[in-house]
Amino acid sequence: MRRVLISGASIAGPALAYWLRRYGFEVTVVERARGLRPGGQAIDVRGPAIEVVRRMGVLEEVRRRSTDLRGMSVVGDNGEELSTTTDRTASGGDVGGPDVEILRDDLAAILAGAGEAEYVFGDAIASLEQDDGEVRVVFESGARRTFDLVVGADGVHSSTRRLVFGPEEDHLRHLGSYLAVWTVPNFLGLDRWEVVYPMSGDFWGAMVMSVRGNREARVYVGFDADAPPAAFLPPEVSEQKRLVAARFAHAGWELPRLLKHLADAPDFHFDALAQIHLDAWSRGRVALVGDAGYCGSPASGQGTSMALVGAYVLAGELARAGGDHAAAFAAYERELRAYVTGNQALALVNQARRRGQDETGEAALPQSPREVVDAYTLKDY
Structure with a gap:
């Protein structure tokens, strides 16, 4: 139970590869792009995700390459300044706080450089078949390989999810x-x-x-x-x-x-x-992590943190389970389901607030979404 294929090399994929390699797994990451993808928005490493990157040994590098914004202004149609502050920014929150805002491509490069997994660029999973013993994968290049497990870390429009869990429209909530x-x-x-x-x-x-x-x-x-x-x-x-x-x-x-x-x-x-909503984040020997399994949308401000925490927990549960992937996948979901639900509800609250609407509705939980998210504590593995 040591050969793992990860589809996707943005945030969740490289983070998962790092932790699996640390636990002795043989890891291959396949990425459709010809290299690490450039561009993307500034993203935030928050709460327990800060501890994840610290345990990876890359927190100082992440901080060094942060956006390092000092504040923000709001302007009108003609460029007139309507307000200004050095206390916070719209994208990153409090200036000088513990959270880190960093460009997506910069964080992806740091995470990929932290581990020693095999990276295959310019290719993708075309089809896969699984049974009780293995997963047989055919790549778009025509290559065929066999793995013990496959993990989809290929984003909100995950092709891995589509192959195993069905059409995107069954799981995507606009x-x-x-x-x-x-x-x-x-x-x-x-x-x-x-x-x-x-x-x-x-x-x-x-x-x-x-x-x-x-x-x-x-x-x-x-x-x-x-x-x-x-x-x-x-x-x-x-x-x-x-x-x-x-x-x-x-x-x-x-x-x-x-x-x-x-x-x-x-x-x-x-x-x-x-957002992506699934009743389960695994099926047989295939699991999902990050946006592929439980995208919260940029409205949550938590997608990167969910990806980093999800990768850490999934790898930890696989290592702890000693080869029992079914037990590991179930434990992974038990550990993170409330944290993910809170983060997704937080996105709905943020959207409602921006539109001047009632903040409850679908976002209603026994606790407020922010309380649920803030209550999560990272496990030790």
């Missing part, structure tokens, strides 16, 4: 919003600073932050739309860029200049705010 992110030159001259431009109606507006020593900036735009991703998202990136540009064509502030960089942005990312 939260009614879309978010686009891309990189631009820091022509606004931001110095470790974030600027928020709110808009009315269905538009969230835009947010720009300086990153990587102010050498570049990341742009975020968001809007509400009830249409589900399968019916709304064009498959081609070029069409997605045109959709975003058209949606914000009449916006004020600096958005016209920011949108001019869309066409050439190599790291453009556009997707729905959505």
Whole structure:
């Protein structure tokens, strides 16, 4: 029970690979991209996830490569400053607090560099068959290999989940919003600073932050739309860029200049705010971790932390179970189900608050979602 294939090399995949290798497993990570994926939004390492990266020995490096923002401003249509603060930012929360905000691609590189797993880039799982003894995998390249276990860590649109658990629409819950992110030159001259431009109606507006020593900036735009991703998202990136540009064509502030960089942005990312809800995170010898199994959406602010904690717990339970994967998968879910449920409910609360709506409804729990999340304590393995 020592050969494990992990699909996906963003956050959960490399973290799981690190811990499994530490416990003596033979690990292969397959990633469809030709290398670690560039771009993506700034993400947050919070609460118990801070302890996970500390135990991995990479906390200081994560802190060193943080966004290191000093504060934020809110501006109007003509660039007039409506408010400013050095206490917090919209993306990362309290300035100077224990949590760490870092670019997704920077964290992925740190995690992948921490372990010694085999990485196979430019390939993906095409099909798999499992029985009581093994999982037989056929890759898109035509290669065939056999593993004891397979773990899907391939994101909210997980192909591993689709192969084993069925169509995405059976598990994806659309939260009614879309978010686009891309990189631009820091022509606004931001110095470790974030600027928020709110808009009315269905538009969230835009947010720009300086990153990587102010050498570049990341742009975020968001809007509400009830249409589900399968019916709304064009498959081609070029069409997605045109959709975003058209949606914000009449916006004020600096958005016209920011949108001019869309066409050439190599790291453009556009997707729905959505969650994944499954009755179980494993089936036979295949399990899911992170967004593939229980995406909370960017509205939770907890997706990265769930991925890191999930990877740590899954690896720990596999090591503790001594070869009994069924027992390990069941223990993994028992340990994390309340933490995940609280984080997903927190996203609903945040969405409702942003829209000025009642914060209860689907998010109602015996405790508040924040209390559930904050009560979680990392286990020792």
